[in-house]
Amino acid sequence: xxxxxxxxxxxxxGALSRxxxxxxxxxxxxxSLSVAPxxxxxxxxxxxVTSGSENVIEQIVKQLDKLIDVIEVSEITSNEHVEREIVxxxxxxxxxxxxxxxxxxxxxxxxxxxxxxxEIIIECVxxxxxxxxFLKSVKNIAVKIVRSGSVGINSN
Amino acid sequence: xxxxxxxxxxxxxxxxxxVKCLEAEGIDKVFGYPGxxxxxxxxxxxxxxxxxxxxxxxxxxxxxxxxxxxxxxEKTGVVLVTSGPGATNAITGIADAYMDSVPIVVxxxxxxxALIGNDAFQEVDTVGIxxxxxxxxxxxxxxxDMASTIRKAFYVASTGRPGPVVVDIPKDIxxxxxxxxxPEEVSMRSYNPNIEINEDSVDKAVKCILASKKPVIYAGGGxxxxxxxxxxxxxxxxxxxxxxxxLMGLGCYPGDDPQFIQxxxxxxxxxxxxxxxxxxxxIAVGARFDDRITGRLDKFSPDATVIHIDIDPSSISKNxxxxxxxxxxxxxxxxxxxxxxxxxxxKPKNIDKWWDQxxxxxxxxxxxxxxxxxIIKPQFVIDKLYEVTKGDAFITSDVGQHQMWAxxxxxxxxxxxxxxxxxxxxxxxxxxxxxxxxFANPESLVCCVTGEASIQMCIQELSTCxxxxxxxxxxxxNNRYMGMVRQWQEFFYEKRYAxxxxxxxxxxxxxxxxxxxxxxKIENPSDVEAALxxxxxxxxxxxxxxxxxxxxxxxxxxxxxxxxxxxxxxx
Numbered sequence: 151x152x153x154x155x156x157x158x159x160x161x162x163x164g165a166l167s168r169x170x171x172x173x174x175x176x177x178x179x180x181x182s183l184s185v186a187p188x189x190x191x192x193x194x195x196x197x198x199v200t201s202g203s204e205n206v207i208e209q210i211v212k213q214l215d216k217l218i219d220v221i222e223v224s225e226i227t228s229n230e231h232v233e234r235e236i237v238x239x240x241x242x243x244x245x246x247x248x249x250x251x252x253x254x255x256x257x258x259x260x261x262x263x264x265x266x267x268x269e270i271i272i273e274c275v276x277x278x279x280x281x282x283x284f285l286k287s288v289k290n291i292a293v294k295i296v297r298s299g300s301v302g303i304n305s306n
Numbered sequence: 307x308x309x310x311x312x313x314x315x316x317x318x319x320x321x322x323x324x325v326k327c328l329e330a331e332g333i334d335k336v337f338g339y340p341g342x343x344x345x346x347x348x349x350x351x352x353x354x355x356x357x358x359x360x361x362x363x364x365x366x367x368x369x370x371x372x373x374x375x376x377x378x379x380e381k382t383g384v385v386l387v388t389s390g391p392g393a394t395n396a397i398t399g400i401a402d403a404y405m406d407s408v409p410i411v412v413x414x415x416x417x418x419x420a421l422i423g424n425d426a427f428q429e430v431d432t433v434g435i436x437x438x439x440x441x442x443x444x445x446x447x448x449x450x451d452m453a454s455t456i457r458k459a460f461y462v463a464s465t466g467r468p469g470p471v472v473v474d475i476p477k478d479i480x481x482x483x484x485x486x487x488x489p490e491e492v493s494m495r496s497y498n499p500n501i502e503i504n505e506d507s508v509d510k511a512v513k514c515i516l517a518s519k520k521p522v523i524y525a526g527g528g529x530x531x532x533x534x535x536x537x538x539x540x541x542x543x544x545x546x547x548x549x550x551x552x553l554m555g556l557g558c559y560p561g562d563d564p565q566f567i568q569x570x571x572x573x574x575x576x577x578x579x580x581x582x583x584x585x586x587x588x589i590a591v592g593a594r595f596d597d598r599i600t601g602r603l604d605k606f607s608p609d610a611t612v613i614h615i616d617i618d619p620s621s622i623s624k625n626x627x628x629x630x631x632x633x634x635x636x637x638x639x640x641x642x643x644x645x646x647x648x649x650x651x652x653k654p655k656n657i658d659k660w661w662d663q664x665x666x667x668x669x670x671x672x673x674x675x676x677x678x679x680x681i682i683k684p685q686f687v688i689d690k691l692y693e694v695t696k697g698d699a700f701i702t703s704d705v706g707q708h709q710m711w712a713x714x715x716x717x718x719x720x721x722x723x724x725x726x727x728x729x730x731x732x733x734x735x736x737x738x739x740x741x742x743x744x745f746a747n748p749e750s751l752v753c754c755v756t757g758e759a760s761i762q763m764c765i766q767e768l769s770t771c772x773x774x775x776x777x778x779x780x781x782x783x784n785n786r787y788m789g790m791v792r793q794w795q796e797f798f799y800e801k802r803y804a805x806x807x808x809x810x811x812x813x814x815x816x817x818x819x820x821x822x823x824x825x826x827k828i829e830n831p832s833d834v835e836a837a838l839x840x841x842x843x844x845x846x847x848x849x850x851x852x853x854x855x856x857x858x859x860x861x862x863x864x865x866x867x868x869x870x871x872x873x874x875x876x877x
Contacts (some may be wrong), residue, residue, distance in 0.1 A: 160496055163445075164433055175438050205623070212620035218442040218462060221496040 152181070153300045154209050154233060157187060157192060157196040157214055158222040165219040172217065178202065178210050182235075182299025193221060197301045200262040226302050236275045237285065237295065238269075243268045247290035269293070308444040312753025318485075320348035320449040320480040324413075327456040328357045329490040331385050333743055335360060335375065337368040341388020341429060343415025346480040360745065360774060363766035367738035369399020370764065372410045377699055377725045380533065382464045383410040385744065389417055390428030393474075394435065398472045400730060401439035405729025406554060407531055409468035417446060431473045441469030445779050449482035449574045454489050463494045466499030468531055469620040501617065508642045509629045511589075511613045516652055518587035519613075520660045524570065524599075527554030527728070528592015528616060534637035535559065535721040536723035538591060541644045542547070545654045548664055550578040552593050553713055554728040559845045561717030562697065567664060568673070571599040572865050573710045576672035576874060577664050579863070581622040582607055583871040584663070590614045592636040595625040596729070605821040605870030615639045672863045672876060673714045682831050684708060684855040687838075688715040691753065691781060694838045699751040700725065700743045701776075704736035704760030707789035710861045734763030739781065741767060744776045749840060751779070758784040758852075759808055768821035771848045779841050780850045782814060782854045785857045818850035825850045 161166045173180050182197040188195040201211060207225060214223045246254075254260050254272060259280070261273040268286055274284050278300055285295065318326065324347050328336065337360045351359050362368040365387045372383025382510065383403075387396050401672045417426040434443050442462050444455050455473060463471040511849050515521065529538050535558045542565060549559045552569040553868040559566055568575035570582055576757050582588070588610040593599070599608045606626060614621075614628035615636055622631045632639045646652070651810055675685040688711050691699075702725040703709040709726055718724045725743055727735040739752040771778060783789075791806040810856050818825030822846050828837045841849035863874040 164437070167434070168437060173436055209620065209624060212622075216618070216620050218494070218497050 151200065151203075152201045153206075153225055153227045153264060154300060155198045155210065156224050156226050156302065157216065157220055158190075158193050159196060160219040160221065161192050161194055162219050165194070166196070166287040168217050168219055169182045169198075172213055173200075176209070176213060178206065182297070184301055197299070199300050200209075215231055221231065222305070226304050228303050231302050231304045232273055233277055233300050235278050235281050235300045236273065236298040237274045237281050239274070239285070239292045240265075240290065240294040241272065241291050243270065243278055246270070255305070258263065270271060311738070312525070316395070316485050317483050318486045318687075319346065319483050320452050320475070321350040323449070323452045323484070323486050324456070324475070325354060325357060325692075326486055327488060328384065329454055330381075332355055333382075336384045336386050337363050337371040337375070337742070338386035339361055339368060339388065339392060341390075341391075341392050341415060343417060343477045344386060344413075344475075344480075347386065347413075347415075347479065350789075350796075352730045354445065355757045359386070360741075361770065362738065363769050365395035366398050366734065367741075367764050367770065368395050369403065369410065369412060369766045370539055370735050370738035371408075371742035372466065373403050373735075374702060374725055375746045376408050376410055376742070377739070378743035379720050379746040380722075381746065382460055383408070383744045385410060385412040387412070388415040388428065388565075389432070390430050393430055393432040396719045397436060397439065397732075398730075399420065400436055400472065402423055402443065402727050402730040402732045402735065403470040406437045406727065407468050407527060408470065409464040411463050412470060413471060415473050416445065416474045418478040418727070420478070422476065423664050430722050432472065436472045439470075440472050441467075443472040444475065445474040445476070449479050451549070452479065452485060457489045458494060462497060466497075467528075477738035486863050487808065491659070499617075501634045502556045502648040503632060503639050503642055505642075507630055507632045508639070508646065509640055511632055512646045512652075514587055514611050514613060514630060514642055515545065515647065516654050518653055519537055519657060519733055519744065520566075520585045521545070521587040521589065521654075521657065522551070522581045523547050523584040523589045523591060524582065524593055525549060525555045525558050525591045526593025527558075528636050528781070529555055529558035529639070530592075530721045532592060532617070532636035532778070534592070535638055535725070537637055537640040537644065540639055541648070544644075544648050546657065547589070548581055548661070550581065551727065552596070552599060552728075556713060557592060557718035557721045560719045562719055567668070571596075573600070573861050573863065575714070576670040576863055577667035579865065579871040579874060581664055581666045582612070585610045588612045590616070590628075591640070592616060594618075594621045597625070602863045602868050602870045607871075610876075627756060635711075637795045641706045669778055670876065672874075675859070677831055679831060682783065682828070682834060682855045684853070684859055685711050685735045686831060687781060687783060687834055687853050687855070688755065689839055691755070692716045694835065694842060695751060699753050700740075700747060701742055702726065702736050702752065702754045703741040704735045704754075704756040704763075704786045705731045706760060707785075707793065707859070707861050708755050708757045708758050708760070708783040710790075711783070717768045732845030733760040736760060736779070737764050737767045737771075737815045741770060741774075743779055747773075749804050753779040753781055755781045755783070757789060758782060758786065758811055758814070759788045762812075768818065768823060768848070772822040775848050777844065778846060778848050780818075780848070782850065782852045784811075784814070784852050784860070786811065787857055789859075796860070797864075799810060807828070810825075814852040823848040823850055826850065827852045827854065829854045
């Protein structure tokens with residue numbers, strides 16, 4: 151099953167590789183990983199999307215918690231939460247007809263950026279399932295896809 | 307540099323601060339080897355007498371010596387090596403300490419901060435290389451962080467589940483200066499080793515203990531690390547429960563006690579493994595259900611309720627589902643259980659029938675061997691060693707058949723007397739760890755049980771033993787084979803003995819003599835006892851006893867990889 155694990159860790163050099171190294175050393179999956187500053191300027195927050203049986207997820211959480219630089223670990227998918235991801239899709243102008251363009255423009259979750267090279271970049275911020283749906287619709291015309299990986303927060 | 311420092315202002319160089327920190331930690335022995343990046347530190351060590359530096363002959367030896375020192379005492383072992391190859395040579399020892407939860411702090415020199423990342427001479431990314439095999443590591447990038455980092459390093463290494471901590475120190479940091487004060491308190495918001503034990507789980511454990519008809523206590527190295535042997539023994543005695551030990555746990559319960567059913571696992575006793583298989587309650591104490599213990603997981607203790615007491619939450623339900631996890635320090639947990647049972651005079655169920663069954667299994671005498679009059683059986687040497695030392699020596703071992711025999715046959719009646727490499731299985735561990743044990747216990751008898759293959763992996767330390775006058779007794783069980791490899795090849799590879807024959811062996815007697823020690827070769831069973839006694843009489847000399855043993859002897863019982871506990875090969 152897919153899980154989102156949120157990790158607050160010390161802003162020490164090497165802290166990121168401790169987490170990444172743990173996943174590879176113990177053969178845990180990483181679907182996506184994003185890390186950025188948090189509300190505390192001495193700590194970063196990392197969101198890891200992973201998958202595995204309940205036992206595996208329990209081990210992942212415990213092993214993360216055991217890392218000395220890790221301040222707090224929470225598995226956020228088991229409770230109510232909000233999850234978002236950003237994706238950029240680059241498409242050549244010639245691949246888009248007017249009807250498609252109208253559809254993109256009407257969609258409130260999309261933003262369109264024009265480039266100087268006869269291309270457009272569509273920016274989409276949404277839940278991963280919606281993003282997957284959107285990506286499916288542009289599968290045949292996308293030249294480049296850049297995804298951020300999910301971030302999430304508990305909402306209860 | 308040092309000559310410019312105004313001591314009145316309490317300003318010191320990083321190297322001076324380093325030495326002061328060791329003094330403040332009460333460290334009197336450092337095992338190490340000098341090199342370019344740590345020369346400022348060596349210069350300061352040279353100028354004082356509080357911290358003694360022990361010069362090894364290879365950095366791996368330094369780390370194993372620190373491990374032997376830590377395991378045989380309750381202290382933290384300390385290592386100092388240079389950058390690059392100094393650090394990489396230390397890694398086997400660091401990984402060994404990580405697997406066996408040994409509290410050591412390893413200081414590694416590093417190239418100057420300005421050179422880091424430039425592929426400088428003797429540069430490696432020590433923090434990166436050691437990351438997967440340390441409890442934690444640090445690089446000091448500002449001399450002002452020297453004292454607080456060293457304080458943290460000792461704190462992290464020695465608390466909670468102990469383990470190795472590496473501190474990487476660039477050379478310029480050891481010549482930079484700052485004010486010195488050693489932090490009295492240490493607190494890290496991301497590390498809290500003091501876990502409060504959950505009362506509910508203690509209550510549940512007590513209930514199961516009192517209801518069990520077929521209990522087994524399975525105790526490991528965590529009991530020794532927690533210094534909880536007395537508490538465990540008292541509780542087990544009160545309950546009249548059988549106790550088995552892991553390889554790392556030997557000595558945490560008296561080996562000569564009738565309730566002791568010997569070591570369990572791949573080469574454990576018949577009674578221990580059968581009891582593990584048939585029990586209705588398994589009380590795991592400071593043990594981690596390693597694959598050499600469990601064998602086939604889905605056939606492991608199929609009918610047992612599992613109580614698992616351990617300080618490391620990640621050990622719980624990692625391999626075997628714990629029905630009642632008790633997370634916390636072993637000593638604290640046993641005390642809580644004992645308080646509820648012993649102080650309230652609660653009685654466990656009568657388990658006479660269970661004992662009858664166990665005693666029936668015991669009759670197999672699964673560690674037995676037949677010593678004829680011609681060739682020395684390796685087990686016989688260990689038997690005699692136990693007799694002549696009255697079970698009171700510190701025994702270190704290397705890795706292989708001799709290790710298993712030393713574990714099976716010598717009865718360890720006290721904790722910290724059996725020192726071996728369990729998790730990593732490091733050949734070469736025996737001699738340097740014996741040095742560490744001898745430094746920690748200068749008045750005691752320290753014996754290294756080894757084989758002709760293992761001993762050659764750190765043989766250079768014979769030179770260190772001479773320099774410091776370490777009167778270690780080396781018990782070399784010489785069967786001219788990498789015995790355990792040969793045993794597997796005999797059983798599982800149709801006797802194709804690929805590369806397991808130790809051809810071109812040195813003359814160990816002459817080799818010992820060339821290092822300045824006494825060497826003695828023993829070929830007859832009737833000479834074994836006298837040779838051991840004579841060696842022990844040499845109070846101030848290292849004696850290398852080269853016992854020529856039976857080449858065909860195998861370690862029994864044996865549970866093949868992936869087999870269940872009740873599927874033992876007995877002979």
